[in-house]
Amino acid sequence: MKASELRAKDGAGLSKELQDLLKAQFSVRMQIATQQLTNTSQIRKTRRDIARVRTVMAQAAKSGGTKA
Numbered sequence: 001m002k003a004s005e006l007r008a009k010d011g012a013g014l015s016k017e018l019q020d021l022l023k024a025q026f027s028v029r030m031q032i033a034t035q036q037l038t039n040t041s042q043i044r045k046t047r048r049d050i051a052r053v054r055t056v057m058a059q060a061a062k063s064g065g066t067k068a
Contacts, residue, residue, distance in 0.1 A: 001049050006056040014057050021050045 006014065025046045031037035 001052065003052055003056060006053055007060075011057075011060070014053055014060075018050065018053045018057070021046060021053060025050060 006017070009017065028037065028042050028046055032043070037043075
């Protein structure tokens, strides 16, 4: 997911995306705990996507936009 794609979304879309990513992160963590995760790069990718969404939300809030 690219930051430019996220900037095109509104506040509700960003919130939904963040919730989906947090659920995905929980799922990955459970797969780690049960030793079912084979692709460990998913952990890093999910964490970075969450950070990307939160960054775009913070930038929108700081600029006074309606995206956050």
